[in-house]
Structures are given as C-alpha cells and as structure tokens.
Amino acid sequence: MRVLLVSNTTTLSLSSPPSPKPLAPSRLGPNSIHWAKKALIGALGGALSLGLLVSSPASLAFESSSPSSIPAQPPPPSEYCKEDEGDVIAESAPEPVATNEGIVEEAWEIVNDSFLDTGRRSWLPENWQMKKEDIRTSSIKSRSKAHDMIKRMLASLGDPYTRFLSPDEFSKMARYDMSGIGINLREVPGDNGDxxxxxLGLLLDGPAHAAGVRQGDEILxxxxxxxKGxxxxxxxxxxxxPNETYVTIKVKHGNCGPIQSIDVQRQLVARTPVxxxxxxxxNGTRSVGYLRLKEFNALARKDLVIAMKRLQDMGAxxxxxxxxxxxxxxxxxxxxIAKLFLNEGETVIYTVGKDPQYQQNIVADTAxxxxxxxxxxxxxxxxxxxxxVASALHDNCKGVLVGDRTFGKGLIQSVFELQDGSGVVVTVGKYVTPNHKDINGNGIEPDYxxxxxxxxxxxxxxxxxxxxxx
Incomplete structure (x- = not known):
C-alpha cells in the first residue's frame, strides 16, 4: 500500500507521501494496520514535505539490479545492523495475490485509521465496526463487486472527497512524480534522532527502477x-x-548496505504550469510582472522561481x-511556493488532523x-x-487579493493504493489560515x-x- 497526500476540489489532481505496499497476507492483520498508521504519520507529521510517485496498475517493483551500479564495501561483520520492521525487503518472497475480500478489508482499515470527520455527517466508530463484520461474512465473487462494495462503504461516510479510484484512475496521477525519475521519497526517523x-515507492520499469534503485533505499x-538533514x-x-539529462544518486540498500552510486536518466512527465x-x-514609467499559475504540479515551484527571477531582473x-x-x-x-514570498518564521498554514500529533504550524524557513x-x-x-498560497500572502501582509471569494476547499486527502492497483482517497485533515480562519466551506474573501x-x-x-x- 502506498499513500499520497492530496488536496483538490472536484476531481483528483494531486498527491504526495507514499508508503510501501506491505508484504502481508491477503487478508489484513495487525501488521497491515501498522503500515497505514506509519504512512499517515509520514504524510502529516513531516510538514507535508514529501514527493509523489504513481505506478502503473501493475504491482510495485521491490528489487532490481543494474550492472552499471558500483557497489561499495558493506559494513564490517562486527558492526551490528538491524533492518527496520517497515523496511525489510523480501527478495525471494512473491507478492501475495490480492483477494476480493482482502481488498475491501484493506480499504476499511485505511478509513478506520485515518479518516477525519469534518462535520458534514456524524461518523460513528461503532457503525464503521459493523461494516467490517459485514465484510468478513461476505463472499465477494468478483473484483468489480469488491470495488462496488468499497464505493458504497465510502459513500456512507457522507464526505464527497473520500472516494474510490479505479486502477486506471490511480495510474493517471503520474504527472505528479516529484523527482522526475520515478521514485517516491519519504522522511523516516533514524535510530539516533536523525x-x-x-x-518508499518505485515506478515499475521507470528510470530509477531500471537503473537499480530499490524499494527502501536511503538517499545519501x-x-x-x-x-543529510x-x-x-x-x-x-x-x-x-532537464528532461533526458542524468543525475547521480548515492543510495544505501536497507540499513545494512551496500552503498551504490547510480546514474539515472530523468524522464519528466509533468508540463510547466507557469x-x-x-x-x-x-505610462511606461514602471513595470509589473504577471505570473499565471495553472496548477501545483511537480514543476510549479521551480518554474515559478525562474519566472520571478527573470521578471525581477527585467525591472518588475x-x-x-x-x-x-x-x-x-x-x-x-x-x-x-507560499514560502517564496514570506519572511523567515512567518506562518504559511496550520494543519489539523484526526490525531493531535498531526497538528502542524508550517512556517517559512528562508528569506x-x-x-x-x-x-x-x-x-x-x-x-x-x-x-x-492566497491566504499565506494575505494574512502575512505580502499581497492583496482581488476578485471573487475563493472556493473554500480546506481539506487534505491522502490517496492510498490498494493491493490490486486501485486506490481510495480519504480525507485525513484540514488546514486553517495564519489568521486562524477555517477555509473549508467558507473560502477567502478578497480585499477588492x-x-x-x-x-x-x-x-x-x-x-x-x-x-x-x-
């Protein structure tokens, strides 16, 4: 299972932090619940600072090797090295076949662990528990019936943003690959507090996978x-x-090595939105720099920075x-992007999740x-x-808003991939402005x-x- 952090309005167009698809039994057990919780902590607990990976409907690749990779010496035998529970890669174990009942139960577990009731309809945990019993006593004859059951289950939450994605719909998110080489990165706490x-995600047959990058590799x-840091x-x-150029990444396979330097050719999917x-x-005495931003994809920040610098150099x-x-x-x-306009220490946004540990005050960290x-x-x-972006600039007195009241979508979704390549979009949090205004359902009133x-x-x-x- 992978999890992608998203935020959007009526159609799915965005995502973020992934979690590895677990090597678990076809029916979920305690370890599977652990994966969902670990993934969500990565999504909201890491200041939302993760990239997106999307794969084809086929299963994720766990292992690969490249003859061009140059392995370094592994750690000496005397050094004790223990693999993290969530990062052990089973090289010889085949990926389990997903059962129809297992897929439905997997979706149930994800919602149970991460769904945030935003007040549209009261969500009662006891009612949700009853649905799990229905799953366990059901015999689901086909994959399409499993998907229909998930759709009905999610619809009962009364949240228009929590919904099911077919394998084809899930795979179309590839334009949000943050790296450009087909990997999804996540911050993981180390043993020493680092x-x-x-x-924690690989695009099957993508550039990184083909070059020898593996699931669970640490980027050095x-x-x-x-x-580091x-x-x-x-x-x-x-x-x-730039597309089709090469980048050299040094990776450590698992916690115990070996270390490899791997050349990977970039293959960007996203198009510039700027x-x-x-x-x-x-009367020509001054100039204004006009910037049109169509969407927030993987190239948005980098291309906006280039445009802003050019306009500034031209005298805007x-x-x-x-x-x-x-x-x-x-x-x-x-x-x-909001940070580009703010002073160091100024608040960009507050995030609120189901659990208090997911509450974040995200601030600008540079001039x-x-x-x-x-x-x-x-x-x-x-x-x-x-x-x-609009509320960050407005509340920190860096910009004025002109036009009509904004839509009012202040919720955060995560997209979790199920074992058959389909996915579920789940509302996991919401955000409020630096001036503590709840965006969701209210929007932002412009100044003019x-x-x-x-x-x-x-x-x-x-x-x-x-x-x-x-």
Missing part, C-alpha cells in the same frame, strides 16, 4: 551533494533537472500572481525571494493549494472585487503590517 530520506547524496522535498528538488510576461504601467516593481481557476495540486508545492508588493487574482474556482490603483495596494499592505495578527 531523519533519513528513503525510497545527489550529484555529490550530501543530503534535508527534507524529502528538498532531495526531490535536487534530483529534478506563464509569465512583463507589462508596463503608469509589482507582481501579479494569477490563481484564477487554479483548483489545486500538490499540497507541498503550494506550501513551498523571501522577492519583496515587491503582490496582487493575487482569485475567483470562485481558486481552491485548495491555491487557497493556501476589482483591480485597485497601485497606490491603494501599497497603502493597504503598509497598514496591514501594523495591525495585530490573528
């Missing part, structure tokens, strides 16, 4: 740059590059960030890329990750319905910065 970045370096999102950014231009204003004294009709995308991409005033264009189709004068924008941002926050 954080390791590991491969990218193009000679040590990644870096987040999974940062490591994914280091791996990214359009930009420079426009003269005030104001920026317009057009988020109209942008329904969302990768949550982490939205967060990282802003630009300090010029920003006008954010929004409408009623501005949703999800777009609302994260129509485009204001440039002087009005500067004055409003100046006044905003003197007001108490929250």
């Amino acid at each position: 954080v390791k970045v590991k491969v 370096a990218v193009n000679g740059v040590d990644v 870096k987040s999974a999102f940062e490591v994914s950014s280091l791996i990214q590059g 359009f930009y231009r420079l426009e003269p204003i005030e 004294s104001f920026f317009i960030l057009d988020l109209r009709d942008n329904r969302g995308g990768l949550v982490q991409a939205g967060i990282e 802003p890329l630009i300090k010029a005033p920003v006008i954010v264009l929004v409408n009623n189709n501005t949703a999800s990750a777009s609302e994260i 319905p129509n485009f204001p004068g440039w002087g009005d924008i500067t004055q409003r941002l100046s006044q905003c910065s003197t007001l108490p926050r929250g």
Whole structure:
C-alpha cells in the first residue's frame, strides 16, 4: 500500500507521501494496520514535505539490479545492523495475490485509521465496526463487486472527497512524480534522532527502477551533494533537472548496505504550469510582472522561481500572481511556493488532523525571494493549494487579493493504493489560515472585487503590517 497526500476540489489532481505496499497476507492483520498508521504519520507529521510517485496498475517493483551500479564495501561483520520492521525487503518472497475480500478489508482499515470527520455527517466508530463484520461474512465473487462494495462503504461516510479510484484512475496521477525519475521519497526517523530520506515507492520499469534503485533505499547524496538533514522535498528538488539529462544518486540498500552510486536518466512527465510576461504601467514609467499559475504540479515551484527571477531582473516593481481557476495540486508545492514570498518564521498554514500529533504550524524557513508588493487574482474556482498560497500572502501582509471569494476547499486527502492497483482517497485533515480562519466551506474573501490603483495596494499592505495578527 502506498499513500499520497492530496488536496483538490472536484476531481483528483494531486498527491504526495507514499508508503510501501506491505508484504502481508491477503487478508489484513495487525501488521497491515501498522503500515497505514506509519504512512499517515509520514504524510502529516513531516510538514507535508514529501514527493509523489504513481505506478502503473501493475504491482510495485521491490528489487532490481543494474550492472552499471558500483557497489561499495558493506559494513564490517562486527558492526551490528538491524533492518527496520517497515523496511525489510523480501527478495525471494512473491507478492501475495490480492483477494476480493482482502481488498475491501484493506480499504476499511485505511478509513478506520485515518479518516477525519469534518462535520458534514456524524461518523460513528461503532457503525464503521459493523461494516467490517459485514465484510468478513461476505463472499465477494468478483473484483468489480469488491470495488462496488468499497464505493458504497465510502459513500456512507457522507464526505464527497473520500472516494474510490479505479486502477486506471490511480495510474493517471503520474504527472505528479516529484523527482522526475520515478521514485517516491519519504522522511523516516533514524535510530539516533536523525531523519533519513528513503525510497518508499518505485515506478515499475521507470528510470530509477531500471537503473537499480530499490524499494527502501536511503538517499545519501545527489550529484555529490550530501543530503543529510534535508527534507524529502528538498532531495526531490535536487534530483529534478532537464528532461533526458542524468543525475547521480548515492543510495544505501536497507540499513545494512551496500552503498551504490547510480546514474539515472530523468524522464519528466509533468508540463510547466507557469506563464509569465512583463507589462508596463503608469505610462511606461514602471513595470509589473504577471505570473499565471495553472496548477501545483511537480514543476510549479521551480518554474515559478525562474519566472520571478527573470521578471525581477527585467525591472518588475509589482507582481501579479494569477490563481484564477487554479483548483489545486500538490499540497507541498503550494506550501513551498507560499514560502517564496514570506519572511523567515512567518506562518504559511496550520494543519489539523484526526490525531493531535498531526497538528502542524508550517512556517517559512528562508528569506523571501522577492519583496515587491503582490496582487493575487482569485475567483470562485481558486481552491485548495491555491487557497493556501492566497491566504499565506494575505494574512502575512505580502499581497492583496482581488476578485471573487475563493472556493473554500480546506481539506487534505491522502490517496492510498490498494493491493490490486486501485486506490481510495480519504480525507485525513484540514488546514486553517495564519489568521486562524477555517477555509473549508467558507473560502477567502478578497480585499477588492476589482483591480485597485497601485497606490491603494501599497497603502493597504503598509497598514496591514501594523495591525495585530490573528
């Protein structure tokens, strides 16, 4: 099972942190529940800083080798090395055949562990337990009937965003591969309190898999740059590059080695969502940089940074960030883009999950890329990750909002892959703005319905910065 963190409105278009598909019996037991919980901790507990991997409907690849890989010496025999419970790779054990009953029960376990009731309908755990008994006493004759049973089960939650994905629908998420080489990374706590970045998902026959990267590998370096202390999102950014170029990643297989340096050819699937231009204003005495962001995919942050720098070099004294009709995308991409405009330590967004340990205050950790005033264009189709960016700039007095009230999609979904390549989208949390406004169902009210004068924008941002926050 893999889990992908998502946020979007009416159609599934975004995802994030994965969890490995467990080598478990066809019917789920205690170990399977452990996997679902571990995956969710990675999704919400790691500041949402994970990449996305999507595979074909076929099963995930667990092992591969490459003649071009150069193995280093394994640790000396005297060094005690213990594999983590969740990272042991069974090289010889075949992947179990998924039963119809097992797939339905797997979906039940995921919802039981991670679903957040957002108030649309009261979710009673005792009623959900009764559904498990129905599964155990049922004989499900076909895969299509299993999928229908999952659909009915999820519909009973009353949450329009918690739903079933066919194998074909799940596989179409490939454009959100954050790395560009077909791997999904996740931050995993180490024995010494450190954080390791590991491969917990592989695109079957993708570039990394073909080159010899394995499920469970720890990433040690990218193009000679040590990644110790870096987040999974940062490591994914280091791996990214122009299509069909090569990146060298140093990996450690499992906890006990060996270590290999592997050359992988990038094969990006995502297309740039950024359009930009420079426009003269005030009779040509000043210029404004216009940035149109269509969605938050794997290339959004990198391409937006390039566009912002170019516009700044061309003399832009104001920026317009057009988020109209942008329904969302990768949550982490939205967060990282918001950070580009904020001062270090300023809050991007708060996340709230089913369990208190999932509550996060996500803050900017660097200086802003630009300090010029920003006008954010929004409408009623501005949703999800777009609302994260809009509210972050607005509440931190970095931008004014112009247009119509936003959609009001403040929920976070995770997409879990089931054993047959299908998936379930489950609401696992929600986010609130830096000023503690609940986005979901409310949206964000803009400052102006129509485009204001440039002087009005500067004055409003100046006044905003003197007001108490929250």
